[in-house]
Amino acid sequence: MPHLTFTRVSNNGETLYLADSQGNEFTITVTEGMRAALAPKKSRSQLQMRIPVDGPLTLKDVQRRLRHGASLDEVVAESGLPLEKVESFAVPILQERAYVAEQAQACILASGDTLREAVTEKLRSRGVLNDPDWDSWRRHDALWTVVARIPADQSTVSMSDDAAEFTFDPTSRTVIPENDAARWLSNAPEPAVPAAPEPQSESVVVIEDEAVSGMTEEQAIARHPAGSGRPEPAGTPVEVSNVSPLPRDGAPAAAGGGKPLSRRAARRRSSRQRADQRREPTWDEILFGVSRHDPKDE
Template sequence: MRELEVIGLQPDGKHLVCADKETGEKFRLPANDKLRAASRGDIARFGQIEIEMESTLRPRDIQARIRSGASIEQVAAESGMPLHKVERYAYPVLLERSRAADLAQLGHPVRENGPAVHTLAEVVALAFRTRGHSLEDAEWDAWRDEDGHWIAQLRWQTGRTANAAHWRFQRDAHGGNVVALDDAAADIVDPDFGRPLRGLAPVAAVPAAPKVPDNQHTLDDYYSTVPIEDDNDSDNEPVAPVAPKQPATHANGKDKRGKPAMPSWEDVLLGIRSSGR
């Protein structure tokens, strides 16, 4: 290792001039905080400055990370820089991303039969209104991918589910085109997505057969059928059915209420009229 000797300071005051004692070759060193800490023997400060210099990103690097979709908090955590320093360089790029998201909403979704007549913002509004989603709570964003294309993102909440849809946006003289990059984006721009779901008509319940109350007569009551009883002491002869009781009639063939009398059971069987013939 060669030994150098400080021989002077440049006129700008930002560099020291050193020389090799053996060869006389001159060297220049930056007069920065790191050199000052080393000259004082402040090892702790020297190490801290070294860490800060390694973790500090250049402004263009900060803006490149923000433009590719990173947030200010993410860049600050990755680089170890204070949040306010990252925000200073990120603010112009955030405005650029917001402008790109607005332009993407004016683009026309590309479908199988070509670009749609309506813009992406109109298609999303129709789909959200039909499906009952809240467009006011949705958030738009945009960033550039590795190929330099703008990617538009729409995020919304449905119950406890977080949803996100992405489109690639390419601007042209007619407002630009947007191409769906995932299933969520393809569903939204699908013409069938905006149509209401077909409902099912309720099935009418089949009414149960009415239950006959206990106080109502049945057919057996009407014909007064007497069940056959099995008596061990009898000759098991069948019992003839008892004819229904007929109302009292008058000589003129009418009952007490003046209506024609109904024929008796025997009259029906023997073919005799109510007049006795």
């Protein structure tokens, strides 16, 4: 397939003239589809920056439209003013937009290169020799949107967006890539995706008893004297000694093989034995396995 190069356009703008390497001339009729394909496309954020105005545009409205990203052709079409009149006061606005775009290109990236250097190097690595078209416009939050457009006939780069779009802060002199094309050209990492929160397990509080294995008998008694009634954790094995069986049929029990107890003393002792079975063991009983009784009750 021969490679054709554009040479000129007809006077009525309806025909394009092309030539091959041998000098042979070819023509092609301009269609509406070609016009739409060749027309510069506005990025999504630029379309959002348009300011609605009811009625005819004033000169102040025209300047605001230009500062916020509208082109001369768009302003002429919306205002109904002649191109010469719009151009007469659009020059300082367009100069401001070009100046801000240059300031953004001079920002230093994390790699140490300027934005201009990073973009140029990336394009050269893909065989794109022409510099991109830079533009900028002011946002309502005092920040600026800066775009870099690659000519369609030079784009051997796979870009998912029509233009690389950055947010520029003139105060801090920083640029932030806003789409995939901008991240690719500036070698910026992909935005981090927040990880899903891990399910939280229920908190378990473990209360450990004091270690008593290293204590002497005197230390244990001093810390937990007899009768302190310290509660013990459930499930702790307790050895209770010196508990006599209850008498049957109300018969009085003998104490240590001695003389039989009186009926009143037997009832008092039986009541105490039942209370010992119901009560919680003392700390002395847990440590030493001994149930201490008051001699007065014997």
